Amino acid sequence: MDHATSKDVTKKILDRKIIDLSHTLSADFPTLELPPEFSQAWAFKQEVISHYDDRGPAWYWNNFSCSEHTGTHFDAPIHWVTGRDYPNNTVETIDPQNFIASAAVIDASAEVAANEDWLLTVEYLQYWEARHGKIEPGSWVLLRTDWNKRIDNPAAFANLKEDGAHTPGPTQDAVEWLINERNVLGFGVETINTDAGQSFAWPLPYPCHTLMHGANKYGLQCLTNLDLLPPQGALIIAAPLKIKNGSGSPLRVLALIP
C-alpha cells in the first residue's frame, strides 16, 4: 500500500462513527451472584484520594476496587478450567491482534421480550445467516436481547428467582456450531453471563463458558448499545487491561460503524 493510500485509510478510520458498548462502572452496577458455597466477585468501589483539597491541592483522583469480571468485561480462556492449558490464555498474553475484529449482531430482542429464558439455536443462527450473510471466521457473535435496558433495575437485570437466574443464552448445539462450523473469535452478550441463566442445570453445564474457553475463544459480558449496530459490518475494539495472569477484565468496548 503506498503512502497516499495508507493516509486515506487512516482518514476513513478516523471518520467512522464510534459507538460505546460499555456501561458506566459504579458501585450501583449489578454483580453476578453465584450460589453461596462459592466465593463471590467484588462489586465496583471507589474512594477519593484527593479532590483539590489538603490531600492534593491541584488534583482530583480515586482509588478503586472490583473483580476481573465486574461491569462490561472480557473473559479470557483461562477463566474456565477447560481453557487452562492454552498458551497465551490470559488478558496479559492474548495476541493484541485479536482485540480488533468484525461482529455479527444477532437481534433476538423480540423473542427475549416474550421469553426471558429464550435460547439461541443453530436453526435461528442459520435463519439469521440466510438474511444477513455468513458469520465470518474470527468475528465476534454478539447477541442483542435489549437486556441492557434493565440496567436501572438491578433486580430485573440479574433476574434471580428461587431456581436461579432467568436470562437468555445459547444452546449447547449453538455453541458447538459457532466453534466448529464458524470458528468465531468469541461470544458477547448484554446479560451478566454468556450462558443462559438456567444452564447450570443442563447435561453440560455452562456450555458457552465450558466450550468457548475450551476452544481458546473469548467472552464479552454486560455490553450495551448493541441496538445501534448493523447486523454485519461493525468493527469491535475490545482490548482488556493487561492484568498479570488476568482471567478477564473490565474494559471499554467500542464499535466502529461504516
Place this chain on the structure above:
Amino acid sequence: MDHATSKDVTKKILDRKIIDLSHTLSADFPTLELPPEFSQAWAFKQEVISHYDDRGPAWYWNNFSCSEHTGTHFDAPIHWVTGRDYPNNTVETIDPQNFIASAAVIDASAEVAANEDWLLTVEYLQYWEARHGKIEPGSWVLLRTDWNKRIDNPAAFANLKEDGAHTPGPTQDAVEWLINERNVLGFGVETINTDAGQSFAWPLPYPCHTLMHGANKYGLQCLTNLDLLPPQGALIIAAPLKIKNGSGSPLRVLALIP
C-alpha cells in the same frame, strides 16, 4: 461510501499491525510517589477469588485494586483543578470519538540517555516538524525517551533523588505551543508523569498537567513500545474504563501501524 468500499476499508483496518503500548499491571509496577503531606495512590493488588478449587470448581478469577492513575493510564481534564469546569471532562463522559486518533512520535531517546532532566522545547518540536511534517490538530504527541526500558528496575524508573524525581518532560513554552499552535489531543509519555520530574519547582508548576487539562486535553503515562512506532502515521486507540466521575483510568493502549 458504497458497501464494497466500506468492506475494503474494514479489511485494511484488520490487516494493520497492532502494537501494544501497555505495560503489564502487577503489584511490581512502580507507583508515583508524591510528597508525604499528600494522599498517595494505591499500587496494583490482586487476590484470587477461585482457582478451579472449592471456591469455584470450574473457574479461575481475581479481585483487584489500584488507583485511576496506576500503570499505563489515561489522564482526564478533571484530574487537574484547571480542567474541573469543562463539560464531559471525566473518563465517563469524554466523547468516545476522542479514543482513536493519530500520533506524532517524538524520538528524544538519545538526548534523554545523556540527560535525565532533558526538556522538550518549541525549537526541538519545530526541528522535528521540519523532518517529519506538521503535527496534525487533534493528534496525540507521544514523547519517546526509552524510559520504558527501566521498568525492571523500579528505582531507576521513578528516579527519585533528595530533590525530587529526575525525569524528562516538556517546557512550559512547549506545552503552550502544542495547545495554541497545534491544538493537539493530548500529550503522552513513557515516564510516570507527563511533566518533568523537577517541574514542581518551576514558576508555573506541572505545566503539562496545569495547561493541557486547563485546555480540556488529555494525558497518557507509562507507555511502552513507542520505539516501534513511525514518527507519523500510527493510529492510537486509547479508550479508558468508563469509571463514574473518573479522573483517569488504567487502560490498554494500542497502536495501528500502516
